[in-house]
Amino acid sequence: MATRLLLPRAPKTLFQLLHLDSAPTTSEHFRGIQSFISTSSFSHGRFSSHGARSMVSSSIPLLNTADAASSALPLDTRVPATVSTGFLGSGKTTLLNHILTSQHGKRIAVIENEFGEVGIDSSLVASHSSVAEDIVMVNNGCLCCTVRGDLVKMLLKLVKEKKDKFDHIVIETTGLAKPSPVIETFCSDELVSQYVKLDGVVTLVDCKHAMRHLNEVKPRWVVNEAVEQVAYADRIILNKVDLVNDVELDTLTRKIEHINGIAHIKRAKFGNVDMDFVLGVGGYDLNRIDSEVHFESCHKEYQHCNDEHGNHHQHHHEHKHDAAVTSVNIVSEGILDLDEVNDWLERLVDEKGEDLYRIKGVISVNDSTGRFVLQGVHSMLEGCPGKPWGPNEKRINKLVFIGRNLDETSLRKAFKGCLL
């Protein structure tokens, strides 16, 4: 199975990029993306090397470094799209109605999918919407691999025919859908990624029933949709808190953090959250990775858990090799050898791409005055220079891996091997 890596070996370009003395401008940012863009694609649930595609592209043609240096790039004008997912009855339609009736100043286009001939959800949504311009499109079927083509068609129809009528797209998946094919549509479909950018995956969790679904043991090779929906999330809404007590809520929160250590989590009744929490989250935006990779609990531990070299500490979950979907967070001070990181991540996505759901990171690399940020889905990875480090700022690398069968021990070991 062929895959591509994050950081192609182009030392000259790389070092030019990493020597930026200040935060990158928009054009520098795109230069970075372009330079490090992955070229693997995902088709029918399997990685393939056919048809080089970019994970994040834009309406801007990708420039080479020399061109970028002399051009001012236009703003990224692609329409942001939010994918709302969650188990059956978790509150997706309730949240959607909340989005459609809240005052956030955005005109929303909705793509719904539902089974059956009678569109119950769509009539619920349509009747609640207070904004005349909102557009609701319904797809009768599951937006999974089999109908991914329909999603592409609907997205392209929206952006081509109704472009001026909306500012944001919300895609509600059915409760039993795996979110990955929908996410991959944005990452791997060249046409879609020219017009639309994935803003974030919002997962609704029914606090009353989620634990049962998350713990359900599936036959080998059968995906537990509830776990996947949590694993891919940028934002998680623990909904229906009125139906559980504090102990149940805390246990569920820990379980969810164990699966996804990076998503922001909010508790809610009837999907009632601030719109900032679900719209405009920039979950796939390299510019925002720095603020996303926060690891609050790790910051606390950092003071206690430095090893003898002062450069490593364990996350509070001691899971060495877990067949389930989990997160491994690495927070460590130090400077990494970029070539070593390059080799490591290349090997990792090559061997484990299918099991790696998300990667996000902010790292400090040799000869750079600024952070290097990276993010990826499966074997599609991208990175670019980020904000400069402050003069007295500790260079703390933060990396999070969310995936299946993650071998925490070997991830930490490989990371350590990259430290200078």
Ligand SMILES: Nc1nc2c(ncn2[C@@H]2O[C@H](COP(=O)(O)OP(=O)(O)OP(=O)(O)O)[C@@H](O)[C@H]2O)c(=O)[nH]1
């Ligand atoms: N008690 C309680 N009920 C809620 C809450 N949020 C939603 N509900 C109810 O839960 C039921 C399911 O909510 P929906 O929004 O339709 O859930 P959904 O995820 O769209 O459901 P499917 O489309 O069937 O997967 C509805 O009757 C909602 O009114 C909540 O916070 N508390």
